[in-house]
Structures are given as structure tokens and as C-alpha cells.
Amino acid sequence: METKSSAVRAYRWEPDGLWLLDQRRLPAEERWVACRRPEDVARAIREMVVRGAPLIGVAGAYGVALACRLHAGDPDAVERAAEQLRTARPTAINLAWAVDRVMARLRREGYAAELAAEEAGRLADEDQHSCWRIGEAGATLMPVEGGVLTHCNTGALATAGIGTAAGVIRRAVARGHRLRVYATETRPYLQGARLTAWELSREGIDVTVITDGMAGYVMQKGLVQAVVVGADRVARNGDVANKIGTYGLAVLARAHGIPFYVAAPYSSVDLSLPDGDAIPIEHRDPAEVTQVAGVEVAPPGVPALHPAFDVTPAHLVTAIITDRGVRYPPYLRSLPLEEATAP
Structure with missing residues (x-):
């Protein structure tokens, strides 16, 4: 069951x-x-x-x-x-x-x-x-067979359920889709390599870890048929804030003609913000970039930039998969005020 x-x-x-x-x-x-x-x-x-x-x-x-x-x-x-x-x-x-x-x-x-x-x-x-509803709605958008690239961790370690983007992958596999998941390692905290790969492999889902810099390579080689990521905040126009590196993946997906999906609950939609420029971006300790597992990997005294998130413009987002169904552009029309979850 x-x-x-x-x-x-x-x-x-x-x-x-x-x-x-x-x-x-x-x-x-x-x-x-x-x-x-x-x-x-x-x-x-x-x-x-x-x-x-x-x-x-x-x-x-x-x-x-x-x-x-x-x-x-x-x-x-x-x-x-x-x-x-x-x-x-x-x-x-x-x-x-x-x-x-x-x-x-x-x-x-x-x-x-x-x-x-x-x-x-x-x-x-x-x-x-x-x-569960996000997973069910998004599963039909996944290839019946092929590669799906995901970023950061969006599974049971990030939610109280089966996950958002990872939930989409889980439900697609449960429906019989033959997927190979490419999980970016997701610098600097390596949530993809450490957490997504751990979760999916425990469930017997075919997952391969790649460095963040390999995303263009696997797309160019035809190994990826869809990209699905999560979101920390979605502005009214459909701009999406997610783990740093997401914007680059969206640009690469557009260059290779690959659909780029965002999976998020309506509680992540912030209709009070007109666009992504208004989303506050957290900047974290540069030591998280200059160190890996406590080991210094950068020369002493060299500064590091560490925004934890970036913003993907709405025009690069194929669809937003929500717990109230799939929303397509134009998002100003498909993310209406009356649909938002209020506190």
C-alpha cells in the first residue's frame, strides 16, 4: 500500500x-x-x-x-x-x-x-x-525514460513528507518511469551529494552525483531530459529563489531545450513581492565556501562570496508544480491572489 x-x-x-x-x-x-x-x-x-x-x-x-x-x-x-x-x-x-x-x-x-x-x-x-499532491502533479511531467537533473535536497530531509522536487521523482518512479537522476553536489554544503544521493539510493532510485560544474556536460551529451528543483520563495511574477546555482541550471536548460520545472507548495508563494528583486537573499559565512568539512581549501586571507540563494527569472521556468496543480506562464495570471495560502 x-x-x-x-x-x-x-x-x-x-x-x-x-x-x-x-x-x-x-x-x-x-x-x-x-x-x-x-x-x-x-x-x-x-x-x-x-x-x-x-x-x-x-x-x-x-x-x-x-x-x-x-x-x-x-x-x-x-x-x-x-x-x-x-x-x-x-x-x-x-x-x-x-x-x-x-x-x-x-x-x-x-x-x-x-x-x-x-x-x-x-x-x-x-x-x-x-x-504528495506535488509529487502526483509533477510525475506526469517527467520523461517516461531518461535523465532528470535536480539540485540541492528537496526530499524528506527538507519537508515533513516525501519532498517537493524529490517527491516528483519518487512518484514518477513509483508509476513506472525509468529515470536516472543526476544530483548536483550543490556547493558549498553538498546537500545534493550528501543528502539527496543518500535519500534516493536508500529507496533504490538510480542516482548519480555530479559536480555543479558538470551540469552543462550532461545536458550537452543528451543525458538529461528534464530539470526539477525546489524553491524557497516564489514572487508574484513567477521569479523563483532557490539554492545558489539554480539560476545557472535554468540558463543551461534553456540553451539545450530542456524543460525546467520548479516544485513548491503554495506556502512558498509570496504574492506580496512583485518580482525576484524584492526577495531577500541570505549571505552566509564565507568559511562555508573556503572550507570543506572543516578543511581549508582556499589560500588564507582570500575572501569568498557566499549568497546562499539566487533568483531564477520567470521566463526560464517551464512550469511551477504546486500542491494546487501545475501553473504555467504567465504566472501573474496563474498565481492569483485568491489561490495563495495566507498565514
Whole structure:
């Protein structure tokens, strides 16, 4: 029987707190980190213990529940903790969206930890079903046989379900599509090499890791028939913010006549922003570029640029696969205001 969940699970809500699978240590070690205070959750989000736009939203929501436990009877302290959580990482809208949704309920019904945890659990359940719908909608767009290139990690380690772009791949394979997945290593954190390859190989899906610089080669050689990636935020005009390197893949796909798909829940659509220029781009510690697994790979004193995301213009996006169906250009018409998920 098919299930909407995955054998891979990146978080656990327990009586003693929120437990997060430390994704920095995969695939070598499966280590869990206990978060018992909202500050612990905010730190885990900032330091990439937990990552992926939908999943950091779920983590942030449970962080609010921890704030209610810690600051019982002090709504102002809960409000301050919630603001720290919602701003822990700026690009993915899901984090602020999820925290705001939990806080809206608390302001209506009272600042109780049980209410916050219940709403966080509801968000996680909704994301699980959302991933399934994205997978089902996108599977029909995948080649019946051929290569699919994906970037970063968009699976069960990034969501509460089977994933967004990875969910599309999973559902296509389950339907009998014979796919070979090319996973870019995704510098500088190597989420593709470490996480996507780990997830897909555990499920018996044919996956090959390539360096980010090999994407043009595999396209030129005819090994790729589709590209499918996730998104951290989608602007009203269809511009997409995703892991750094996504824009280059979209340009390469257009040059080779390959469809470029974005898979994202509607909670990642931000209709308050007119275009990608308005999306805040997180810049992280340059040491993440100059070091690999703690080993210096650049000469001392040489600076490094480290934007964590880039913006792919809407005209390069073939379609946006959402939990409410597939949206095609023009996105100003197909991503209407009344369809957006409000906090």
C-alpha cells in the first residue's frame, strides 16, 4: 500500500522537546540534536542542523511551542521568541509563514504550549499531504525514460513528507518511469551529494552525483531530459529563489531545450513581492565556501562570496508544480491572489 510518508524522518516532537536529525553529519553519522528552548531551534535553523524551506517552517512552529512552555504566563516573552524564530533565516518564506500562523492562533485562543504544538503538528500533516499532491502533479511531467537533473535536497530531509522536487521523482518512479537522476553536489554544503544521493539510493532510485560544474556536460551529451528543483520563495511574477546555482541550471536548460520545472507548495508563494528583486537573499559565512568539512581549501586571507540563494527569472521556468496543480506562464495570471495560502 502506498503511503504519503517516507522512511526518512528528520524531526521528532517528544515530551522532552523537539529532536532534529543533524543534517550536517549525514551520511556518515545519524545524530539527533535535542532542542528544549526556542533559542535552540533558532540556532539549529541558522546553523543548518535542520534545513529545507517547508521543514524549517515546521521546526519554527514547534519552537513557538517550546517558547510557550518556557515562558508560561508571559505572552510578551513568547512574542519575542517567535520573532527570533521567524527571522532565523530570511529567504525561505515558509519559516515566517509557519511561525505567524501559530502565533495567530495563540493570540486568538491563548498562549498555551498545547495549542502551539497542535498547530505545529497540523502544519506538518498538511505539508505531508502537500508533498504528495506535488509529487502526483509533477510525475506526469517527467520523461517516461531518461535523465532528470535536480539540485540541492528537496526530499524528506527538507519537508515533513516525501519532498517537493524529490517527491516528483519518487512518484514518477513509483508509476513506472525509468529515470536516472543526476544530483548536483550543490556547493558549498553538498546537500545534493550528501543528502539527496543518500535519500534516493536508500529507496533504490538510480542516482548519480555530479559536480555543479558538470551540469552543462550532461545536458550537452543528451543525458538529461528534464530539470526539477525546489524553491524557497516564489514572487508574484513567477521569479523563483532557490539554492545558489539554480539560476545557472535554468540558463543551461534553456540553451539545450530542456524543460525546467520548479516544485513548491503554495506556502512558498509570496504574492506580496512583485518580482525576484524584492526577495531577500541570505549571505552566509564565507568559511562555508573556503572550507570543506572543516578543511581549508582556499589560500588564507582570500575572501569568498557566499549568497546562499539566487533568483531564477520567470521566463526560464517551464512550469511551477504546486500542491494546487501545475501553473504555467504567465504566472501573474496563474498565481492569483485568491489561490495563495495566507498565514
